[in-house]
Amino acid sequence: MSISQEDLFKIALNLEHPWYITLIDFSAEEKQLDIHVDFESGSNFPCANCGKSSCSVHDTIERTWRHLNFFQFKTYIHCRVPRTECEDCGVKQVKVPWARKGSGFTLLMDSLIVLMAQHMTVTAIAEMIDEHDTRIWRVLEHYVLDARSQEDFSKVKSVGVDETSRAKGHKYVSVFIDLDKSKVVHVCEGKDASTIESFRTDLELHKGSSKNINNFCCDTSPAFIS
Numbered sequence: 001m002s003i004s005q006e007d008l009f010k011i012a013l014n015l016e017h018p019w020y021i022t023l024i025d026f027s028a029e030e031k032q033l034d035i036h037v038d039f040e041s042g043s044n045f046p047c048a049n050c051g052k053s054s055c056s057v058h059d060t061i062e063r064t065w066r067h068l069n070f071f072q073f074k075t076y077i078h079c080r081v082p083r084t085e086c087e088d089c090g091v092k093q094v095k096v097p098w099a100r101k102g103s104g105f106t107l108l109m110d111s112l113i114v115l116m117a118q119h120m121t122v123t124a125i126a127e128m129i130d131e132h133d134t135r136i137w138r139v140l141e142h143y144v145l146d147a148r149s150q151e152d153f154s155k156v157k158s159v160g161v162d163e164t165s166r167a168k169g170h171k172y173v174s175v176f177i178d179l180d181k182s183k184v185v186h187v188c189e190g191k192d193a194s195t196i197e198s199f200r201t202d203l204e205l206h207k208g209s210s211k212n213i214n215n216f217c218c219d220t221s222p223a224f225i226s
């Protein structure tokens with residue numbers, strides 16, 4: 001049994017029916033690998049909005065995503081993404097399995113960025129993968145907001161707060177820590193009493209309550225004590 005390079009990349013990218021690879025274009029000169037993906041004609045897709053199955057394809061849009069490098073070669077996935085016609089939602093772009101909605105990176109690229117961001121500065125990541133840092137920040141913002149929205153502070157009852165300067169001189173941030181879990185639960189600008197209000201609002205947005213707090217440790221700054 002022989003296996004084509006298209007099939008190999010299909011396995012590497014974890015693509016399933018109706019997606020398949022039409023062309024792999026490798027340029028040693030440009031140090032670039034372009035993988036062209038298409039879908040089998042006549043395929044139906046679920047509506048990306050309501051999930052209704054078997055919607056017919058209305059038209060397609062050409063899109064490109066940056067993928068993980070294969071060795072030192074910058075890798076891009078190109079695909080004409082179908083837009084489905086849904087009775088209830090109208091024309092909607094299909095969710096592709098390799099990227100989240102609106103992102104110019106594949107999910108694997110996203111996960112690499114999130115992993116690297118735990119150990120490196122955004123500037124260093126941007127340099128390493130040769131992308132503008134605003135693109136990196138957008139990825140991080142998406143996942144951080146997503147993770148934050150799922151936080152549950154209902155069991156937070158011991159809180160410590162400390163202030164730190166985020167730039168030489170005057171810019172202060174206050175960091176609130178769940179002392180039972182040794183976990184940062186809130187960070188905000190400033191070091192005065194308004195930060196307590198900011199913490200309380202955030203606590204209540206995530207199922208917590210100031211009434212549960214029976215242990216609060218802070219430094220001796222007069223603003224906090226007030």
Ligand SMILES: [Zn+2]
Nearest residue numbers: 047050086089
């Ligand atoms: Zn729909």
